[in-house]
Amino acid sequence: MNVSTASTLVPTQQASPWYLVHRKLRQDERAEESLLRQGYGRYRPQQNRERIVRDRMKIVVESFFPGYLFVQLAADANWAPLRTTTIAEPVFEVGDSVQYYCRRLCRTGCQFMAMEGEKRMILLLEMLNRQQQIAVPLVSIVKN
Incomplete structure (x- = not known):
């Protein structure tokens, strides 16, 4: 080789x-x-x-x-x-800090958890004083 x-x-x-x-x-x-x-x-x-x-x-x-x-x-x-x-x-690696953009809002403090197929990822974020997992499109994420 x-x-x-x-x-x-x-x-x-x-x-x-x-x-x-x-x-x-x-x-x-x-x-x-x-x-x-x-x-x-x-x-x-x-x-x-x-x-x-x-x-x-x-x-x-x-x-x-x-x-x-x-x-x-x-x-x-x-x-x-x-x-x-x-x-x-x-x-992305598990625990990486990312920013999530949804329309005109930017959500910081999100953590990458896993990929869901090729075009979506699962994020961990805090909402209503609880940690929530959400699936979002990859194009709406910017790595910090």
């Missing part, structure tokens, strides 16, 4: 942290091109692998981490442009 750097490291700003984003499977090149057009720093490590294609051995280039891509964003950056491409979305 040879690891290739066919996808070069393309940073935008030195001080900005890197994030791991999940993307649709088998959409590696498309996701990378979309991020390039939007001006994000991105990195997709690739590897050369031997595969049998039509009864012949061929060397194909594959993503080293299928389904994931590294993106460089400022700490206070808005994830909405990434989500509108429907290619990439932020990876």
Whole structure:
């Protein structure tokens, strides 16, 4: 297995942290091109692998981490442009603090609990002096 750097490291700003984003499977090149057009720093490590294609051995280039891509964003950056491409979305961990936008209202202090399918997530928030779990669309969430 040879690891290739066919996808070069393309940073935008030195001080900005890197994030791991999940993307649709088998959409590696498309996701990378979309991020390039939007001006994000991105990195997709690739590897050369031997595969049998039509009864012949061929060397194909594959993503080293299928389904994931590294993106460089400022700490206070808005994830909405990434989500509108429907290619990439932020990876949340249980307990992450998020903001929930519903129409014109913004609810802070919400915690990510779990994903509910691909387009919704379950949040834990305090309402009426009790902690409640609600399912909300992913597009209405901004990671703190």
